[in-house]
Each structure stands twice: as structure tokens, then as C-alpha cells.
Amino acid sequence: MSFFDVLGISGSGMNAQMIRMNTVSSNLANVGVTASSEEEAYKAKRPVFRTVYDHANDSYRAGVTVDSIASNSKPNDKRYEPDNPMADENGFIYVSNVNSIEEMVDMTIASRAYQSNVEAINTAKRLVLQTLRLGQ
Amino acid sequence: MPLLQNPFGVHERALQLRDMRSTMIAANMANSDTPNYKARDINFRDIMQSAGPAGTMTVTDNMHMDTSFGAAGGNVMYRIPTSPSLDGNTVEMDLEQNHYTDNALRTQATLTFLNSKIKGIKSALRGE
Numbered sequence: 001m002s003f004f005d006v007l008g009i010s011g012s013g014m015n016a017q018m019i020r021m022n023t024v025s026s027n028l029a030n031v032g033v034t035a036s037s038e039e040e041a042y043k044a045k046r047p048v049f050r051t052v053y054d055h056a057n058d059s060y061r062a063g064v065t066v067d068s069i070a071s072n073s074k075p076n077d078k079r080y081e082p083d084n085p086m087a088d089e090n091g092f093i094y095v096s097n098v099n100s101i102e103e104m105v106d107m108t109i110a111s112r113a114y115q116s117n118v119e120a121i122n123t124a125k126r127l128v129l130q131t132l133r134l135g136q
Numbered sequence: 137m138p139l140l141q142n143p144f145g146v147h148e149r150a151l152q153l154r155d156m157r158s159t160m161i162a163a164n165m166a167n168s169d170t171p172n173y174k175a176r177d178i179n180f181r182d183i184m185q186s187a188g189p190a191g192t193m194t195v196t197d198n199m200h201m202d203t204s205f206g207a208a209g210g211n212v213m214y215r216i217p218t219s220p221s222l223d224g225n226t227v228e229m230d231l232e233q234n235h236y237t238d239n240a241l242r243t244q245a246t247l248t249f250l251n252s253k254i255k256g257i258k259s260a261l262r263g264e
Contacts, residue, residue: 117166
């Protein structure tokens with residue numbers, strides 16, 4: 001019964017989207033966080049998804065996994081604030097490069113994708129139960 | 137007696153195919169944000185009309201190619217996207233949801249047919 005496979009595949013999708021939600025919340029929590037150097041400053045994180053095939057010869061079962069977490073390469077904003085205790089020797093502080101609008105959009109997409117996976121599981125569950133009750 | 141020789145007719149195979157198709161569409165939905173993932177589906181009618189399991193070649197050696205459904209080089213096709221995205225992903229969520237629901241409804245229809253067949257056989261056996 002490959003209806004059971006739906007549970008595994010959609011489960012992997014839910015897991016991946018959950019990790020995405022987690023990175024979104026880390027990013028949102030770090031909006032406007034400052035640091036004393038470009039290297040230390042927070043860079044927005046984003047997961048990169050990858051397809052996992054069940055085994056090589058069998059191409060129709062394809063789950064998803066998080067391949068890596070990529071950091072946004074956009075340069076951090078530099079602000080001149082000599083009074084700030086975090087300022088470097090030239091009086092600059094470095095702000096995290098999180099764009100909260102992008103994060104909100106990403107969060108919406110992630111939650112929609114999560115919902116679709118849950119819906120797929122619910123439907124598959126209903127069909128499995130109906131198949132089990134066949135002939136009763 | 138044809139009813140008892142092959143009681144379920146095409147529905148047995150139809151249910152198998154529906155089952156596999158649902159897995160495939162669930163995989164598309166799970167990979168809706170995977171870069172370079174290509175959405176896949178099957179042509180249900182073509183596979184139903186082909187000879188089915190009897191028409192596929194038997195695999196008896198590791199070097200043999202599996203030609204059955206779902207195997208590499210089998211009946212799997214790629215969807216042509218209506219609005220391709222920049223990351224090379226061709227999954228269109230609304231389309232996939234539509235296909236998934238369609239597939240689920242048709243599975244339900246098949247299950248209903250099977251159920252009434254079983255009920256028919258049962259009442260024929262009881263002779264009540």
C-alpha cells in the first residue's frame with residue numbers, strides 16, 4: 001500500500017517547512033540586532049531543500065530534506081554611531097541584514113505548504129481507512 | 137462464472153494506480169520549494185489501457201532494467217509548467233492540490249465500486 005508512503009513523503013515535507021519556519025523566526029528575532037564587525041553581524045538564514053528518492057530505481061517516491069542552511073550574502077548595513085558601546089574604532093556599528101517583509105512572505109509560503117502537506121496526509125488517511133473497511 | 141473468476145475486474149488495478157499516483161502527487165507537493173525539482177505525474181488512461189502488469193518485463197537480474205510503473209524509464213512524465221519559476225522548480229501548488237483531490241475522489245469511487253461488488257457476491261453466496 002503506497003498510501004502509507006504519502007505519510008512519509010508529506011511528513012518529510014512538513015518537517016522541511018517547519019525548519020523553514022524556524023529559520024524565519026530566528027531571522028525575525030534578529031531584525032535590527034547590531035554587532036561591532038561585518039563578520040559578527042547577523043546574516044539572514046534560509047534553508048535549501050533537496051529531493052530524496054527512496055532508492056535509485058524507484059523514482060516516484062520523492063521526499064524532501066534540508067540540504068543546508070544558506071546565509072544571505074547581502075552586505076550588512078553600516079551605521080555611524082560613535083556613542084554606541086558596540087561601535088568599532090571608526091565609530092561604526094553593523095546591523096543584521098534581515099528584511100522583515102521578505103521574512104513575512106516566506107513565513108506565509110511555508111505555512112501554506114505545511115497546510116497542503118497536512119491535507120494530503122488527512123486525505124490519504126481517510127482512503128486507507130476506507131480500504132481497510134472494504135467489504136464490511 | 138465470470139463474477140467469481142475475476143470479481144474485481146479493472147478496479148483492482150485502478151486502485152493500485154490511484155494509490156501510486158497519490159504518492160507521486162504528494163511527492164510533488166512536498167517538493168514545492170525544492171530548487172530544480174520537476175513535477176511528475178502519470179497518464180492514467182494510457183497505463184490502464186496498456187496490458188498492465190502482464191505487459192511489463194520480468195526483472196531477474198540486477199543488470200535488468202525495471203520497466204514497470206514508477207521505475208526509471210517507466211511511465212512517469214514531467215509536467216509542463218504554465219509559469220516556470222526562477223529556481224527551476226516546476227511544481228504549481230494549486231494544480232497539484234487539484235490533481236490530488238481529483239485522484240482522491242476517483243479512489244473513493246473505485247472503493248465504492250469494490251464495496252458494492254463484495255456486497256453483491258456476499259448476498260449471492262448467502263442466497264437470501
